[in-house]
Amino acid sequence: MPLKTEPVMINFGPQHPSTHGVFRMRITFDGEVIVDMEPIFGYLHRGIEKLAESRTYTQNIPYTDRLDYLASMSNNLAYVMAVEKLAGIAVPERAEYLRVIMAELMRIASHLIAVGALLNDMGAFFTPFMYMFREREKILDLFEMVCGQRLTYNYMRIGGVSHDIPEEFLPAVKRFIDEMPGFVDEYDQLLAENEIVLARTKGVGILPVELAINASASGPVLRASGVKWDIRRADPYSVYDRFDFEIPTGKMGDAYDRYWVRIQEMRQSTRIVKQALGQLPQGEVRAKVPATFRPPQGEAYSHIEGPKGELGFYLVSDNSPNPYRFKVRAPSLINLTVLRDLCLGWKLADAIVIFGSIDICMGEVDR
Amino acid sequence: MTTPLSGRDVARQIGEHLPDAVTDFDETAVFVNGEALLEVARFLKENSELGFDYLAAITAVDFFQHFEVIYHLTSIKYNHSIVLKTRCCTRESPTLPSVIGLWRGADLQERDIYDLMGIAFEGHPNLKRIFLWDGFQGHPLRKDYQSAT
Numbered sequence: 001m002p003l004k005t006e007p008v009m010i011n012f013g014p015q016h017p018s019t020h021g022v023f024r025m026r027i028t029f030d031g032e033v034i035v036d037m038e039p040i041f042g043y044l045h046r047g048i049e050k051l052a053e054s055r056t057y058t059q060n061i062p063y064t065d066r067l068d069y070l071a072s073m074s075n076n077l078a079y080v081m082a083v084e085k086l087a088g089i090a091v092p093e094r095a096e097y098l099r100v101i102m103a104e105l106m107r108i109a110s111h112l113i114a115v116g117a118l119l120n121d122m123g124a125f126f127t128p129f130m131y132m133f134r135e136r137e138k139i140l141d142l143f144e145m146v147c148g149q150r151l152t153y154n155y156m157r158i159g160g161v162s163h164d165i166p167e168e169f170l171p172a173v174k175r176f177i178d179e180m181p182g183f184v185d186e187y188d189q190l191l192a193e194n195e196i197v198l199a200r201t202k203g204v205g206i207l208p209v210e211l212a213i214n215a216s217a218s219g220p221v222l223r224a225s226g227v228k229w230d231i232r233r234a235d236p237y238s239v240y241d242r243f244d245f246e247i248p249t250g251k252m253g254d255a256y257d258r259y260w261v262r263i264q265e266m267r268q269s270t271r272i273v274k275q276a277l278g279q280l281p282q283g284e285v286r287a288k289v290p291a292t293f294r295p296p297q298g299e300a301y302s303h304i305e306g307p308k309g310e311l312g313f314y315l316v317s318d319n320s321p322n323p324y325r326f327k328v329r330a331p332s333l334i335n336l337t338v339l340r341d342l343c344l345g346w347k348l349a350d351a352i353v354i355f356g357s358i359d360i361c362m363g364e365v366d367r
Numbered sequence: 368m369t370t371p372l373s374g375r376d377v378a379r380q381i382g383e384h385l386p387d388a389v390t391d392f393d394e395t396a397v398f399v400n401g402e403a404l405l406e407v408a409r410f411l412k413e414n415s416e417l418g419f420d421y422l423a424a425i426t427a428v429d430f431f432q433h434f435e436v437i438y439h440l441t442s443i444k445y446n447h448s449i450v451l452k453t454r455c456c457t458r459e460s461p462t463l464p465s466v467i468g469l470w471r472g473a474d475l476q477e478r479d480i481y482d483l484m485g486i487a488f489e490g491h492p493n494l495k496r497i498f499l500w501d502g503f504q505g506h507p508l509r510k511d512y513q514s515a516t
Binding site: 041042217227312325333334 | 368369420421422423424426428429437439443446450470471472473474475476479483496497498499500507508
């Protein structure tokens with residue numbers, strides 16, 4: 001007599017260490033194999049887009065810290081760039097360099113978390129994570145020097161940055177930049193050819209290049225699928241056109257490539273910071289912009305290459321001190337469009353690795 | 368550098384193909400009417416000179432008299448971009464065709480707009496609230512939304 005079987009539905013999350021925040025996947029299994037999956041969002045929805053409509057442009061900067069709170073500097077940068085585009089404000093050159101330095105340090109810190117958390121999801125419980133935290137800690141120390149904060153920086157200002165760097169910053173960042181390539185070598189030594197890492201990620205969750213583009217994937221997820229698309233190069237903003245750096249791309253678009261691209265990007269970010277420090281000019285760090293001002297009626301979309309992908313802000317002004325519409329193009333949310341496609345046919349333990357390899361931050365997904 | 372295509376040129380190209388679709392244009396954007404949206408989007412994606420293969424973002428704005436829905440399109444192949452805009456003039460049950468068949472990237476963004484702005488996208492296979500719960504009343508990003516507290 002044939003055995004009667006039926007699919008089983010389980011809820012994965014919202015409270016689970018591998019959901020990287022409060023996120024739920026409703027997964028249907030046939031035996032151990034995933035046959036359907038639905039991501040469920042909203043547990044961290046705070047209505048930031050609505051809140052921003054009743055605050056002035058300047059007051060909204062700290063809100064952007066709380067989107068992707070693992071990359072607050074990048075959020076600050078994307079937002080103030082959109083306001084500057086809207087109001088036609090020029091930024092002093094020294095401030096542009098400081099912004100690039102902070103944004104690239106932020107990228108390293110965010111990728112460290114991404115890789116560390118991915119290894120955690122694979123079962124390498126907290127040892128690799130602590131290696132990554134060792135370097136991230138140094139970056140947070142640097143940020144603390146410039147703005148007094150370690151997570152929500154509120155450092156960028158419309159027209160520049162809040163303070164010039166203190167005396168002790170330059171020697172500290174130089175030391176970090178000299179040491180960092182050695183640390184990345186160390187990760188490579190531990191992880192790049194690690195048998196378990198290879199077994200768990202090679203060929204797992206392949207994102208074909210056509211789907212990656214069609215589904216608006218961006219950042220390391222898009223590049224791991226082999227698309228050489230990086231907004232710092234494709235549509236240079238700030239002073240990125242003055243630096244020499246490579247855009248690493250993957251070949252297969254599997255979880256390993258997404259991991260690998262992030263490791264390589266840390267090396268490239270280190271190079272950019274080094275060049276920026278070499279070229280750093282003297283001068284003002286902030287244009288004279290009143291705390292409350294009224295940009296002319298109009299709209300502006302500005303995007304940057306954030307650590308997680310294309311981070312864009314679309315602002316509409318009605319010539320009042322508050323934005324009429326404040327919209328965030330959140331890479332973490334849009335990169336999850338393909339999650340179901342990547343997970344089908346794999347087992348639960350693989351789904352966790354696939355999800356980890358996309359690298360999201362729920363603060364940005366739910367906003 | 369991503370080249371922003373001029374709204375005038377793209378409007379002309381669309382007009383040659385779909386005569387009644389374009390309602391207006393400016394330097395960077397083309398305005399089309401809602402019924403023609405899907406056809407225009409298909410043209411922008413499949414035309415060999417334009418090749419808009421990447422939907423960067425969809426945004427909806429409430430202007431009281433109408434909702435404006437804004438599509439930021441990019442071509443990764445040619446590294447150029449255009450802004451496509453359309454309007455919904457009713458507040459009761461505004462509807463637009465879904466572009467998910469052309470760009471899968473519209474999936475979660477259209478659900479986001481449906482949830483917070485209350486614009487329905489016809490043809491979306493899973494159109495339901497994304498952030499707020501099913502029994503939630505109203506759409507918070509609308510300008511006339513009154514919160515309960």
